[in-house]
Amino acid sequence: xxxxxxxxxxxxxxxxxxxxxxxxxxxxxxxLLISVPLAWLATRTPLARSVLVTATGLLYxxxxxxxxxxxxxxxxLxxxxxxxxxxxxxxxxxxxLVRSIADAxxxxxxxxxAAATAMGYTPLRRFVAVEMPLAxxxxxxxxxVAAVSNMSLxxxxxxxxxxxxxxxxxxxxxxxxxxxxxxxxxxVLVLALIVDALLLVVGRLIxxxxxxxxxAGRQR
Amino acid sequence: xxxxxxxxxxxxxxTVAVDALDLTVADGCVTxxxxxxxxxxxxxxxxxxxxxxxxxxxxxxxGADIMAGDAARMRRGIGYVMQQAGLLPHRSILDNIATVPMxxxxxKARARARAAELMEIVGLAPETARRYxxxxxxxxxxxxGVARALAADPPILLMDxxxxxxxxxxxxxxxxxxxxxxxxxxxxxxxxxxxxxxxxKLGDKVAVFRQGGHLAQYDEPGHLLARPADDFxxxxxxxxxxxxxxxxxxxxxPLGELTTTSLGSPAVGNGAWxxxxxxxxxxxxxxxxxDGADGTAVTAEHLVPGGTLYDVTSGSLxxxxxxxxxxxxxxxxxxxxxxxxxxxxSADDVxxxxxxARAEEAxx
Numbered sequence: 001x002x003x004x005x006x007x008x009x010x011x012x013x014x015x016x017x018x019x020x021x022x023x024x025x026x027x028x029x030x031x032l033l034i035s036v037p038l039a040w041l042a043t044r045t046p047l048a049r050s051v052l053v054t055a056t057g058l059l060y061x062x063x064x065x066x067x068x069x070x071x072x073x074x075x076x077l078x079x080x081x082x083x084x085x086x087x088x089x090x091x092x093x094x095x096x097l098v099r100s101i102a103d104a105x106x107x108x109x110x111x112x113x114a115a116a117t118a119m120g121y122t123p124l125r126r127f128v129a130v131e132m133p134l135a136x137x138x139x140x141x142x143x144x145v146a147a148v149s150n151m152s153l154x155x156x157x158x159x160x161x162x163x164x165x166x167x168x169x170x171x172x173x174x175x176x177x178x179x180x181x182x183x184x185x186x187x188v189l190v191l192a193l194i195v196d197a198l199l200l201v202v203g204r205l206i207x208x209x210x211x212x213x214x215x216a217g218r219q220r
Numbered sequence: 221x222x223x224x225x226x227x228x229x230x231x232x233x234x235t236v237a238v239d240a241l242d243l244t245v246a247d248g249c250v251t252x253x254x255x256x257x258x259x260x261x262x263x264x265x266x267x268x269x270x271x272x273x274x275x276x277x278x279x280x281x282x283g284a285d286i287m288a289g290d291a292a293r294m295r296r297g298i299g300y301v302m303q304q305a306g307l308l309p310h311r312s313i314l315d316n317i318a319t320v321p322m323x324x325x326x327x328k329a330r331a332r333a334r335a336a337e338l339m340e341i342v343g344l345a346p347e348t349a350r351r352y353x354x355x356x357x358x359x360x361x362x363x364x365g366v367a368r369a370l371a372a373d374p375p376i377l378l379m380d381x382x383x384x385x386x387x388x389x390x391x392x393x394x395x396x397x398x399x400x401x402x403x404x405x406x407x408x409x410x411x412x413x414x415x416x417x418x419x420x421k422l423g424d425k426v427a428v429f430r431q432g433g434h435l436a437q438y439d440e441p442g443h444l445l446a447r448p449a450d451d452f453x454x455x456x457x458x459x460x461x462x463x464x465x466x467x468x469x470x471x472x473x474p475l476g477e478l479t480t481t482s483l484g485s486p487a488v489g490n491g492a493w494x495x496x497x498x499x500x501x502x503x504x505x506x507x508x509x510x511d512g513a514d515g516t517a518v519t520a521e522h523l524v525p526g527g528t529l530y531d532v533t534s535g536s537l538x539x540x541x542x543x544x545x546x547x548x549x550x551x552x553x554x555x556x557x558x559x560x561x562x563x564x565x566s567a568d569d570v571x572x573x574x575x576x577a578r579a580e581e582a583x584x
Contacts, residue, residue, distance in 0.1 A: 115306030118271055119368070120296030120323050133310045209310045209352040 005179045013168070017187055020164025023157070024150040025195070027086050031093025031146060032139075038094070039101035040127060053099050060095035064088065064156045085157040092153060093146045100142030104135035137210055140203030144196050151192040155184070165191075221247050221282055222268060222376070222408065228276035229263050229433070237263040238433035240277065247375075250402060250409045252423035254416055256456070260433030265378055265412045269298045281376070296323055299369030299377040299407075303385050305361040307353035313339070313364055314349040320372040331371075338367040343397065359390035366398070370405070379411040383418070395421060416457055420445065420464065428453050442468025466538035471573040473540055475532070475554050475563030481507070484517050493549035495561065496523060502559045503529065506548050530554045530565055537577075541570040 006013075042052040067088045072079045075087065108131050116130045158166030168184030171177075204211065222245040229238040238260040245251045253261035266272040267279060270291045279286045286294065299320075307316045315322075317335035322328070339349060342363045353361055362382060369377055383391045395418065402409065413419055419426045420441040428444065430436040430452050437449040445465035448454040454461075480495045481487050487494040487507050496504045496518055505523035527546025530539050532554050543552030544567040551564040 109309075111302065111304050111306045112308060114271065115300075115302060116308065117292075118269060118295055118300040118302070118306075119319050120292045120294075122292045125323075130308060130310075207310070209354070212352045212355050 001179050002177055003179050005177050006183055009180070013165075013183060013187065016165050016167060017191065020151075020154055020166075020188070021191060023082065023085055023154045023162075023164050024089065024147070024191075027089035027093050028143065028147055028150055030086070030090045031097055032143065034090070035094050035097035035101055036132070038098050039105060042098065042102040043105045049102060053102060056095045056098040058095075059091050062091075064092070064153055065159060067091070068157060068160055080161050082162050084160075085154065085162055088157075089150050089153055092149065096146040096149065097139070097142050100145075101135060101139050104138030104142075105131055107138065108134045133207075136203065136207050140199055143203075144199045147195045147199060148192045151188055151195065155188065221245065221280075222410065223280040224264070224277070225280065226277035227264070227267065227274050227279055229260070229267060229272060230275045236433055238267070238274075241433065241435060243427060243435060243438060245408065245410055246425070247408050248406045249424040250411055250422050252411045252413060252419040252426045253429060254413055254419035254423075254426055254456075255429030255436075256431065257414060259429035259431050261412050261414075261427075261429045262380060263433070264429070265380055265410055268376075268378055268410065269295050269300060296320055296372065297374050297376075299372075299374045301362075301365045301369045301377065301379045301382040303381045305353070305358075305365035307361055307364055307368070309353055312350050312352060313344070313356070316353065316364055317367045317371050319368055320374075324372055334371055335367070338371055341370070341401070342367045357390075358386045359394065362386060362390075362394060363397075366394075366401075370401075370407075375408055377407045377409045379409060381412055381414070384413065384415065391418075398422065417464075420467075428456060440468075463538065463541075466541060466570075466574070467536045469537045469574065469577055470535065471537060471577045473532075473537075473554075473565050473569050473573050475565065476551065476569075478551065478553070478561060478564040480561060481518055483520060486516060487518055493551070494518075495526070495549075495551075495553065497561055500558065501561050503553050503555070503561055524548050526553060528552075529559070532556045532562060537570055537574060540565045540573075541567060544570060 038052055038056070042049040068084060071077070071084045071088055072081070075084065077084055112134070113126070113131065116126045121130065154164050155166030155169060157163030158170045163170075165184045165188050168180050168187075172180030172184065224241045224243040227238060227241045228236065230236050241260075241264060243264075253264055255261045263272055267274050268281075268286070270286060273287070307313075308319065311319070314332055314335045317338055318326075318328075318331035321331035321334055326334070336346070336349065339346065344360065344363055344367065348356065348360065353364070356364065362385075365382065369379075383394050386394065399422065411419075411422055413422075423441050425438065426441050426444050427438045428436045436456075437444060437453045439447075439449075442465060444453070445457060445461045445468065448457055448461075478495055480497045480501070482497055482499070483504065492508065494507045496507050498504055503526050505526050507518050507522045508524065525548075527544075527548070528539065528542050530543035530552050533556055535554075540552060540554075543554070544550065544565055545552075547553060551566060553561055554563045554565050556562045
């Protein structure tokens with residue numbers, strides 16, 4: 001195996017890693033911003049919920065390759081425009097997040113919502129200050145799945161010439177450099193693990209209340 | 221003043237929870253809504269702050285229709301305490317209490333200072349301020365709930381079965397605390413419970429609801445026990461209502477002589493029992509005559525525990541009768557001031573006082 005490929009191409013790997021990261025993470029952020037209002041809408045009525053959760057869930061079943069090839073036609077963009085990939089991955093993120101955020105919002109105890117209402121929260125302020133914070137732990141769990149999924153899906157973009165570290169797969173395959181392919185796999189894996197760990201840590205830091213309560217009910 | 225005028229609540233499924241309710245809640249009093257489940261007491265309470273909106277009639281607070289104006293804004297002016305405290309799990313105790321002041325636009329510092337003040341008023345230790353609700357016991361959480369409801373100093377307090385989820389000992393201390401707070405604050409409190417004993421203990425007036433959202437009787441607790449309006453109220457008020465009703469009558473009782481002695485002195489007097497008191501003449505227990513008859517000193521082994529005490533300053537006929545019935549000698553111990561023995565009461569005296577109180581009422 002030609003391991004010498006790695007030291008000779010460190011610059012390329014670093015460049016592709018940066019590209020790969022934002023191609024995966026920008027859609028994660030956009031997907032979150034779109035999913036929160038959709039999930040809120042889904043919790044309003046049972047009809048809205050079944051329509052939204054089913055529709056967004058179906059999006060995930062669209063094969064990624066087909067989506068990436070079709071989006072330029074639908075959006076009128078150049079086939080090599082990275083925006084195509086961002087839109088595609090945003091769609092997958094929404095597909096994963098709407099259901100988990102809607103579930104998280106449903107799991108907020110109704111007694112807490114009633115108490116907040118009785119204190120004089122307006123519905124919007126209650127959503128922002130009470131319901132959404134309490135939905136954070138489940139939302140973060142959904143984000144971690146979407147982040148890892150995005151990290152791997154970015155590589156599919158390599159088929160149409162964009163795809164961050166995925167280019168190492170296509171290039172390595174065409175030129176028969178296994179070390180290049182293995183490097184791609186390992187870096188994608190490490191990136192996914194890092195992002196997953198970061199989300200976990202940030203999620204814990206912003207929900208200090210979720211780590212208390214072992215002593216509940218023992219003191220008066 | 222809160223007025224219900226022909227208020228009806230019919231739910232979409234056709235159930236009538238409250239049917240043409242007419243009722244006036246007076247300012248500065250504790251008004252208790254009590255009744256079996258499904259009687260509409262909770263629905264009636266929740267209509268006051270529009271958590272449930274009436275389908276007919278009007279509710280007026282100080283003459284203004286509650287349906288005029290913004291619901292959220294109105295709710296900030298009414299304290300609300302619910303059954304499972306309903307604290308915000310992601311906020312510290314201090315910030316939970318500061319919720320309504322913050323909604324009203326107070327600065328964070330002022331709202332928190334007010335919250336700290338309330339923690340002291342309701343008896344929460346300052347070190348709990350930074351804890352989260354799930355680190356507190358049910359009783360403590362309920363205190364936080366009361367503090368939160370009082371934070372913006374609203375004139376009206378709605379309490380929806382606030383003490384029914386805590387154990388009986390904690391419940392009793394929370395009830396006593398509420399009465400103490402109310403004596404200081406003089407809020408207009410509407411309190412819902414299914415427990416008639418709680419209703420009678422806390423209420424200045426008690427509204428008994430029956431199934432279908434009808435008001436069965438609206439009266440002072442003493443009257444409720446003495447003269448239930450009908451069989452439903454009679455059955456709901458329950459057993460021993462005559463005895464419990466004595467708790468709402470106080471009448472001057474003639475105090476009898478009581479021979480006392482102290483530990484180390486011989487028993488004296490001619491009765492079968494002698495009351496043993498300490499240096500400050502507080503009761504210690506009873507000593508039977510035969511134990512001290514030979515002139516030997518009374519020791520701790522001779523002591524028979526006494527019954528309940530009748531406090532002449534605040535005592536009701538119920539506590540006088542109980543003191544007499546629970547005393548081994550049949551003489552209830554009457555105390556005053558710092559628990560100093562002032563005399564005795566007998567069951568006969570209590571019954572005689574009751575008879576004369578009734579005669580006075582009949583004549584009036």
